[in-house]
Amino acid sequence: ESLIEGVKANAMNAAFRDPRFRPLSQSEFEKIKVEVSILTEPRPLPYSDANDLLSKLRPGTDGLIIRKGYHQATFLPQVWEQLPSKKDFLTHLCLKAGLAGDAWAHDKLEVHTYQVQAFEEE
Numbered sequence: 350e351s352l353i354e355g356v357k358a359n360a361m362n363a364a365f366r367d368p369r370f371r372p373l374s375q376s377e378f379e380k381i382k383v384e385v386s387i388l389t390e391p392r393p394l395p396y397s398d399a400n401d402l403l404s405k406l407r408p409g410t411d412g413l414i415i416r417k418g419y420h421q422a423t424f425l426p427q428v429w430e431q432l433p434s435k436k437d438f439l440t441h442l443c444l445k446a447g448l449a450g451d452a453w454a455h456d457k458l459e460v461h462t463y464q465v466q467a468f469e470e471e
Contacts, residue, residue: 356385384469386425388412391461399454406435407462415442416459422446426465 350358360383365372373381391414396402406413409430414423422445424438432438439453452458 382470384427384467386427386465386467389464391463394460394462396460402439402453402460403435406438408433408435408438410464411462412465413438413442414461414463415439415446415448415453416461417446417448417452417456420446420448427467 364378364381394402394405394413396405410426412424412426412428415421422442424432424442424445429438432441440450443452443458444450446452448456
């Protein structure tokens with residue numbers, strides 16, 4: 350599959366087949382702008398405890414992947430715009446992964462960071 354075909358298929362899946370959301374309506378579809386994010390290779394983020402993890406987060410710069418067992422989720426760096434608080438960001442990411450919202454504060458999670466180069470249509 351070519352890159353363009355992959356982008357097209359993923360955009361359609363996100364717009365119409367993501368089980369977390371209702372499919373886009375015609376009126377919504379006419380108003381959307383497409384943004385494509387190219388991710389760097391994720392890097393492990395070692396940390397000793399919850400405070401250390403909070404101190405190492407870089408809002409607006411890093412995307413985050415968390416894993417615990419078979420639970421996994423990611424937030425792109427752009428999500429910091431909606432969740433600028435480090436604690437809120439981690440809480441919502443844990444919930445997205447199917448973990449307790451405070452899992453980041455009490456459990457040892459595998460954490461990776463990455464950056465993106467984002468392209469948005471004009």
